[in-house]
Amino acid sequence: MINLFYKISTLKKYMTKTAKIIIGVVVIVLIAWLGYFYKKQATQMGNTEPIKIGSIFALTGLGASQGEQELKGVQLAVKEINEAGGISGRQIELISEDVSLDKLNVAGSVAHKLVDIDKVMAIVGTTWDEPAQAILPIIEAAKVPMVGQNQTRALKKDNPFNYFFSTWYDNEVGVRELLSYAQKMRLKKVVIVRPIGAGFYQYVSDKISSNAKEFGVEIIEDINLNNPTVNDFRTDLAKIKIKKPDAVIIVLNGFTGCPFLKQAGEIIGNVPVLSTEGSGDYYALSQCSKSMENLYFSYPKETSEYASFVERYDKAFGASPSTPSVMTAYDALKIIAKSLESTNGEGGEKLQKVLAQTKSYKGVSLNDISFDELGFVATPLDAFEMRTVKDGKFVKIR
Amino acid sequence: MEYLIHLTILFAIYGILGLSLNLVVGYTGLLSVTHAAFYGIGAYATAILLTSFGVNFFVSVLAAIIVSAVIALLIGLILSKFDDDYYALASFGFNIIIFSVFLNWQELTRGPLGIPGIGKPSFGISNFQFLISNNLEFLILALLFLGLIYFTSRFIVNSSFGRILKAIREDEKAIQIFGYNTLYYKLAIFVISAAMASVAGSLFASYITFIDPSSFWLMESIFILAIVILGGLSNLKGSLLGALFLILLPEALRFVGMPNDIAAQMRQVIYGVILILLMLYRPQGLAGEYKI
Amino acid sequence: MDILPQLILNSVIAGAIYALVALGFNLIYGATKFFNMTHGVIAVIGAYAFLFFGKTLGLNLFLSVFIGVATAAIAGYGLDKLIYLPLRKRKASNMALLIASLGAFTALQAIIAILFTSQFQTLWRNYSTQKIYEIYGGVITQTQLIILISGILITAALVLSLKYTLFGKMVRAVSDDEEAAKIIGINTNKIISRVFIIGSAIAGLAGILIGFDTGIEPTMGMSLLLKGVIVSVIGGVGNIYGGFLGAFLLGFAENFGIWKISGEWKDAIAFALLIIFLLFRPRGIMKK
Numbered sequence: 005m006i007n008l009f010y011k012i013s014t015l016k017k018y019m020t021k022t023a024k025i026i027i028g029v030v031v032i033v034l035i036a037w038l039g040y041f042y043k044k045q046a047t048q049m050g051n052t053e054p055i056k057i058g059s060i061f062a063l064t065g066l067g068a069s070q071g072e073q074e075l076k077g078v079q080l081a082v083k084e085i086n087e088a089g090g091i092s093g094r095q096i097e098l099i100s101e102d103v104s105l106d107k108l109n110v111a112g113s114v115a116h117k118l119v120d121i122d123k124v125m126a127i128v129g130t131t132w133d134e135p136a137q138a139i140l141p142i143i144e145a146a147k148v149p150m151v152g153q154n155q156t157r158a159l160k161k162d163n164p165f166n167y168f169f170s171t172w173y174d175n176e177v178g179v180r181e182l183l184s185y186a187q188k189m190r191l192k193k194v195v196i197v198r199p200i201g202a203g204f205y206q207y208v209s210d211k212i213s214s215n216a217k218e219f220g221v222e223i224i225e226d227i228n229l230n231n232p233t234v235n236d237f238r239t240d241l242a243k244i245k246i247k248k249p250d251a252v253i254i255v256l257n258g259f260t261g262c263p264f265l266k267q268a269g270e271i272i273g274n275v276p277v278l279s280t281e282g283s284g285d286y287y288a289l290s291q292c293s294k295s296m297e298n299l300y301f302s303y304p305k306e307t308s309e310y311a312s313f314v315e316r317y318d319k320a321f322g323a324s325p326s327t328p329s330v331m332t333a334y335d336a337l338k339i340i341a342k343s344l345e346s347t348n349g350e351g352g353e354k355l356q357k358v359l360a361q362t363k364s365y366k367g368v369s370l371n372d373i374s375f376d377e378l379g380f381v382a383t384p385l386d387a388f389e390m391r392t393v394k395d396g397k398f399v400k401i402r
Numbered sequence: 403m404e405y406l407i408h409l410t411i412l413f414a415i416y417g418i419l420g421l422s423l424n425l426v427v428g429y430t431g432l433l434s435v436t437h438a439a440f441y442g443i444g445a446y447a448t449a450i451l452l453t454s455f456g457v458n459f460f461v462s463v464l465a466a467i468i469v470s471a472v473i474a475l476l477i478g479l480i481l482s483k484f485d486d487d488y489y490a491l492a493s494f495g496f497n498i499i500i501f502s503v504f505l506n507w508q509e510l511t512r513g514p515l516g517i518p519g520i521g522k523p524s525f526g527i528s529n530f531q532f533l534i535s536n537n538l539e540f541l542i543l544a545l546l547f548l549g550l551i552y553f554t555s556r557f558i559v560n561s562s563f564g565r566i567l568k569a570i571r572e573d574e575k576a577i578q579i580f581g582y583n584t585l586y587y588k589l590a591i592f593v594i595s596a597a598m599a600s601v602a603g604s605l606f607a608s609y610i611t612f613i614d615p616s617s618f619w620l621m622e623s624i625f626i627l628a629i630v631i632l633g634g635l636s637n638l639k640g641s642l643l644g645a646l647f648l649i650l651l652p653e654a655l656r657f658v659g660m661p662n663d664i665a666a667q668m669r670q671v672i673y674g675v676i677l678i679l680l681m682l683y684r685p686q687g688l689a690g691e692y693k694i
Numbered sequence: 695m696d697i698l699p700q701l702i703l704n705s706v707i708a709g710a711i712y713a714l715v716a717l718g719f720n721l722i723y724g725a726t727k728f729f730n731m732t733h734g735v736i737a738v739i740g741a742y743a744f745l746f747f748g749k750t751l752g753l754n755l756f757l758s759v760f761i762g763v764a765t766a767a768i769a770g771y772g773l774d775k776l777i778y779l780p781l782r783k784r785k786a787s788n789m790a791l792l793i794a795s796l797g798a799f800t801a802l803q804a805i806i807a808i809l810f811t812s813q814f815q816t817l818w819r820n821y822s823t824q825k826i827y828e829i830y831g832g833v834i835t836q837t838q839l840i841i842l843i844s845g846i847l848i849t850a851a852l853v854l855s856l857k858y859t860l861f862g863k864m865v866r867a868v869s870d871d872e873e874a875a876k877i878i879g880i881n882t883n884k885i886i887s888r889v890f891i892i893g894s895a896i897a898g899l900a901g902i903l904i905g906f907d908t909g910i911e912p913t914m915g916m917s918l919l920l921k922g923v924i925v926s927v928i929g930g931v932g933n934i935y936g937g938f939l940g941a942f943l944l945g946f947a948e949n950f951g952i953w954k955i956s957g958e959w960k961d962a963i964a965f966a967l968l969i970i971f972l973l974f975r976p977r978g979i980m981k982k
Contacts, residue, residue, distance in 0.1 A: 027688065030647070030676075034654040063666035064804060065913060066616075068812035079662065101656070102666035105616045110652060112408055112610060117656060120405040137518050137612045146404070158515060200505060200958055203515040203614065228506070228958035235908050236708060239949040242700040259814045263908040270826055270833050271700065291816045291909065326813075433789075480969065488972055490729070491927045495965035502962035620920075628796060631789045670804035677797025678777055685786030 054097035055090070055349055057082070057340060058118035060111075060129030060139070061333075062104035067202070069259050069287075071131040073326045074153055075100060077333035078128050080320050081341070091344045099124060103135045105202060115139040119146040125351035126150065126340045128333060133159050133203045140165045147352045149359050151340055153333035156207045157380065167356055169375050171332040171339065171367070173304060174383040178280050179211045181302040181388035183219040185401070186251060186278060194278075195225040195244045197237075197254040208255045208280060224249060235263040241271040253278045258285035258327060261299075262292040269295050276300055284391060284398060286324040296393040300401065304328055304369060305389050313368040328369065335367035407537045411609055412649050414544035415602045420629040420641035421555050422598035427627065428635035429559060430591050431571030433486070436477070436493040437626045439500035440596040442618030443470045444603025446504060449517040449613050459523035463604045467597045473500075474596030478589045497623050504615035516614025520607050544605055551598050555638055558594070567591055568636070632680065634690025643688045651676060699832035701949055707834065709945030710842040711907070714900035715918050716925035716937045717848055718893035722770075724869035724932025725889045726782075728791040731799045732773055733897055734919030738912065739802065740766030740898025741905040742810055745817060759902055766898020767891045773798055774890040779883060799915065807912040817905040837906045844903065848896060849938040856934060865889060869932050924968060944968075 059078050062071030082098045090096060099122050101114045111130070118124045119142065127143065127150040130136045136155050143150045144167050152159075152170040159170075186194065194216070198209040216223055225247050227240050244252055252272070256264060256279045268277055279301040289296065313334070317325050325331060342365070343358040344351075365373040374382050390401040423437045447466035451457040457465070477496050484492050504511050511517065523543060524533040534540050558564050569577040570584050578584055607613050625648070633644025655669040684690070719733045743765035748758030777794050818824070825836040856862035867875040868882050868889075876882050901910070904918070925944055929936030944964065951963040 027647075030651060030654055034650055034657075064670050064807060064812070068807065068913070069814055069911060072812050075662070098662065100662045100665060102669070106619070106621060108614070108617050109412070109622075113405075113412065113653060114656075116405040116408045117653070120403065134516060134612075134614050134616065137516065137614075138610050141611055201514055201616075206514045228956050236704075238704040238707070239701060239952045242697050242704065243953060245700070246697050259911060262814060262816060266908070270835060287813050291814065427789075480973070483973055487931055488927060491923065492969050492972055495924075495969050498965050499962045502959060506958045506962075621916075624796065627789075628793050631793050635787075635789065664808050667804040667808045671801045671808075674797040674799070674801025674804065677800070678794050681786065681790045681794040681797070682777065682780055682784075685781060685784055685790035687790075 052094065054095045055344060056097045056099055056122055056124045057337065058099045058101065058122060058124040058127040058129070059337075060101045060103050060114055060118070060127060060131075060135065062131035062135075063100070063102035065104035065106040067104050067131045070154075070257065070327060070329065071102075071104065073287075073330045074131060074333040076317075076321055077153075077325065077330035078337045080317055081334045081337035083320065084316070085338070085341050091341050092349050094349060096341065101129075103130055105132065105134060108134060108138065111135040111138040112142060115142040119143065119148045124148060125344060125349070126355065128153060128336045128340065130155075131329075133207075136168070140168055143167050147356065149340070149351070149356050151336040151359070153336045154204075154329040156204055158203060158207045164378065166360070166379070169336075169359055169362075169379040171336045171369060171373060171381055172329065173281075173332075173370070173381065173387060175208050175280070176211050176215070177383045177385060178302040178304070178388045179208065179215055180219075180385070181390065182253070182278055182280060182300075183212070183215055183221055185300065185302070185390045186221050186253075187219040189276075191250040191276065191278075192220060192222055193224045193248075193250050194221050195227065195247055195249045195252050196223050197227045197229060197240060197244075197252060199229050199255055199260060205255050212253055212255075235260060237264050237267050238271060241267055244275075245272045249275065251276045251278050255280055256283035256299075256301075258282070258288045261285060261288045262295065265295040265299055266292060269298060274298065281328050281388075284328075285326050286398075287326040289393065289396070289398065293393055293396040300390060300392045302388045303391050303398075304331075304387055307366075307368060307371045309366060309368045309371075331367075331369035335365075335369050335373060338367070339365055339373065404537060407541050409649060409653060411537065411541050411544050411605075413645055414541070414548040415605050415609075416626070416629060416645040416649060417548050417642050418551050418602040418605075419599055419626045420633060420645045421551055421638060422595040422602075423626050424630045424633070424636065424638065424641045425555060425558065425567075425591055425598075426595045427630055428637070428641075429564065429571065430567040430588060432481075432588065432592070433490040434481070434493045434592070434595075435490050435620070435623045435627060436497040436500075437595075437599055438618045438620070438622035439477075439497045440470045440474060440599035441603040441606070441622065441626075442500065442504055442615070443473060443596075444600025445607040445613045445618070446511055446517070446603075447600070448604035448607045449520050450510065452521050452608070453517055453519055458525065459521070459604070459608055460525055463601055466600045466604050470596045470600035471593050474593045475589065478592035478596075481592070482585055482588055494620055494623065497620050501615060501619050504618060511615070514614060514616075516612055517607075518612040520611045520613070522611075523608055540609055544609070547601055547605060551601065552638065552642070554598075558591075559638065563587070563590075571636075628677075632677075632687055634687030637687070637689045640687055640689035647688065696831050697953065699830040701832075701953055703829065703832040703834050705946040705949040706842060706942065707838045707945070708949060709942030710838070710845040711900070711904060712921045712925050712944055713845040713849065713938050713941035714841065714896065714903065715922040716929070716941050717845075717852065717934065718896035718900070719919070719922035720926040720929070720932060720934060720937040721852065721865075721889055721896075722893040723926060725865060725886050726778065726791075727872075728788040729795070729923065731792065731795040731919060732770075732802065733893075733922060734915030734917070735799050735802045735806075736766050736769050736773075736894045736915075737897040737901030737904070737918055738806060738910065738915045739769045739901070741817070741901035741910045742806055743898070744902045744905065745810065745815060745910065749815075749817060759899075762902045763895050763898040766901065767895035769802075770890040770894025770897070771887060774887055778890075779887070782883070782886075803912050803915060810912065812912055814909050814911045816909040817902070835907070837903065841903045841907065844899065845938070845941075848899075849934060852934045861885075861888070924964070928968060928971065 061074045062068050082096050086095050103111045103114050133155050136152050144165050149167045154172045155170045199205040261283050277299050281303045283301045284303045346358050347354045363374040367373040376382050391398050426432050426434050444466040447469050448462040451462040522534045566587050574584050629644040629648050634640030660668050722730055740762045744758050744762035747753045747761045781791055827834050864880050864885050868885050872882055925941045926937050929940030947967050948964050952960050
């Protein structure tokens with residue numbers, strides 16, 4: 005009894021005024037906002053309330069350079085729809101959240117917040133596979149459809165989830181386009197360099213290895229890089245040099261592209277570097293175009309909508325869309341909006357059914373977006389083309 | 403409310419991590435920055451056993467504890483040769499080595515692709531089967547584990563074993579003179595702490611149903627260390643407070659309205675500033691008693 | 695073995711970069727004795743300051759470098775005055791300083807991302823027109839040579855000034871024992887403040903040079919910091935000359951490791967070597 009009394013009085017002593025204030029403020033903020041949202045749910049009736057759509061991209065930390073751009077694609081779509089009157093007369097309210105590989109443990113919290121508190125109708129996201137994989141059970145249980153803008157086929161195989169769709173291309177098609185170029189240019193002996201760190205690189209690199217033989221490409225050396233933030237490739241390039249390959253294949257993106265290409269230029273000279281669509285990054289082009297002249301990459305063909313999209317994007321953001329997932333993110337939101345039109349703003353199972361039946365949607369990323377039974381985009385075998393860089397511009401290789 | 407249940411489960415998991423690390427850092431004075439490694443070993447052990455071998459969750463927890471304990475024994479032995487800064491550095495070296503194993507031993511862990519589809523806990527005695535089928539039930543399980551570990555920690559800390567740990571923290575040489583084999587004590591608490599962390603990992607794996615190496619990198623160890631320091635070194639309730647605070651803070655910030663373009667970055671700024679302010683005004687932590 | 699010259703050059707280049715980052719970290723750590731998590735992001739601040747003045751505004755190269763270094767120095771000074779000094783005055787533990795620096799690191803990195811976006815950027819206006827030198831079949835660029843020379847010069851300057859100037863002696867006194875230094879009348883806070891300025895300036899320079907060599911983006915501070923910490927400990931914490939040697943040791947270990955064993959285990963190897971090394975030489979490579 006005396007112990008208890010003693011404990012309370014010492015506890016009071018510990019908690020100085022400032023500590024109490026800080027803790028108090030945080031708790032109050034949390035309660036206040038939760039209360040605010042509860043109230044908002046309670047009074048939300050009637051059709052002039054905004055339609056909420058969530059987005060989850062990597063906005064800080066690992067992958068932020070990509071997620072930042074993907075968010076822009078979605079923002080443009082939202083702006084255009086709202087300016088045209090919204091969905092069934094209701095404006096879209098975009099709730100944007102941040103999940104990146106270096107803080108993967110908030111993926112669940114973010115998903116729960118969007119579906120339980122904000123009560124979004126649908127979500128666009130995530131940047132790369134991992135956060136999506138962690139979120140799938142949550143959206144499935146809450147019956148909130150999510151459309152991914154750059155998820156690989158590795159995602160659903162283990163767990164068929166019905167509420168997840170993706171507008172991202174089948175990477176294998178791009179890989180095969182790349183390899184058929186190698187075949188055409190008689191690049192027989194090739195070294196593959198595997199960046200490591202996100203499942204995406206692993207998946208695409210595996211596709212390259214498994215498809216290579218069919219195109220007469222022999223992988224003479226398989227080099228694994230070591231961590232996602234590495235940008236010193238020199239010794240790996242020195243190893244490549246002594247093998248004297250016809251070409252180097254590596255899955256690059258806007259972040260690793262410039263350092264690798266610059267160092268490749270220094271160490272292995274004119275050996276061509278082959279890569280996939282992530283390397284055709286407009287932002288990287290503005291930073292190191294000269295080094296990119298040795299780069300040959302497969303990229304989705306321009307659709308009929310593309311030119312006008314670029315104009316609108318440029319008007320909104322003063323730049324070209326840097327990477328293909330900007331376009332797929334834009335299409336993802338537009339498809340969600342279109343489906344919401346047909347369900348008259350209703351979400352859940354009804355929305356899922358309409359989304360699943362998306363066929364022949366004219367997108368910016370593909371001329372014909374149709375979801376297959378797993379919810380992925382059916383990618384035509386000739387959807388990609390080869391490009392390189394000349395005089396600071398991307399040019400198609402004939 | 404699913405969101406709150408989710409946050410409470412995370413609190414339970416990070417509470418376990420904070421408690422276990424506090425035993426080593428706060429009570430014994432060993433600056434270990436490798437806790438995420440044991441968290442990860444627990445998670446991967448459970449993930450692999452559940453997905454590839456269909457082992458029962460609780461059995462996998464035990465298996466994970468054994469694996470963690472063995473590895474902790476080895477690491478603890480090597481670490482015991484160091485003191486102070488070198489201890490910290492060597493410990494995070496181990497964290498990175500173990501992370502490398504998660505990332506590169508692909509036959510076992512599938513590397514960066516991670517392990518999806520991890521099942522939920524279940525147990526059965528003959529005809530009676532109980533499967534944890536929703537988050538509320540999982541929460542109860544997690545809280546049970548948290549309670550178990552909290553009371554175990556309290557027991558350790560209040561026992562004579564705990565007193566020796568504190569003595570080691572204050573002045574190791576002095577207590578050696580009294581004939582105590584300090585190596586044994588330091589190893590023992592390191593292994594116990596690792597075993598607890600692995601339980602947290604098992605819970606994490608089963609709850610999220612998907613794990614990949616990026617959750618167990620150095621920053622996670624630093625985050626757990628932050629929980630311990632923020633809560634107050636050598637104060638068990640403090641570690642729980644610290645876990646609560648560091649989980650709720652980013653969530654609370656999500657509700658503060660900001661223009662979409664910079665919202666995420668601004669939240670990071672505010673988060674960082676709050677950490678600074680907290681340290682400035684309460685350097686001993688929210689419930690700390692130990693002020694050097 | 696035509697790969698050997700390139701390997702050696704790569705090791706030297708990597709070592710030079712690590713040395714520059716570690717120099718500042720080592721200096722500050724010696725005086726303050728806590729793991730300053732902001733050191734990496736201060737290098738990044740220097741680089742971005744250069745980006746703004748040198749590339750975006752197009753000012754003169756040397757002026758921009760100076761501004762970049764100065765900005766980093768001011769940032770370090772500011773952090774000390776606003777955060778670390780008050781904490782030291784409150785007799786806060788090194789753990790509290792660590793967490794405060796973690797908070798500062800998070801906030802600063804996010805501010806850079808707001809101001810400059812998260813995109814990868816280069817510091818050159820024309821990326822590829824750098825001079826390349828060939829040495830026995832190995833390649834090294836002009837920038838890399840500058841990094842190497844700066845590393846050597848700065849280390850020499852630091853070692854000499856620490857040994858022979860009054861300021862240097864005071865810094866060493868504070869590094870050895872802050873309390874004792876106070877007793878004999880040294881204004882330790884002022885010395886530490888100057889150490890922050892110098893250490894941060896070096897970090898800023900390192901950031902700018904690395905930016906020239908590869909490029910910059912807001913999250914690069916963390917990996918720079920890690921390398922700086924490792925090298926400082928290898929060389930013996932607070933020991934400038936040791937840190938310099940340790941940097942090259944790490945550079946060689948990493949690159950030869952990649953050559954002989956697959957690149958994916960590079961980090962693990964580096965750390966395993968580190969731990970083994972520390973087992974035999976717990977005070978670092980220089981006997982104190």
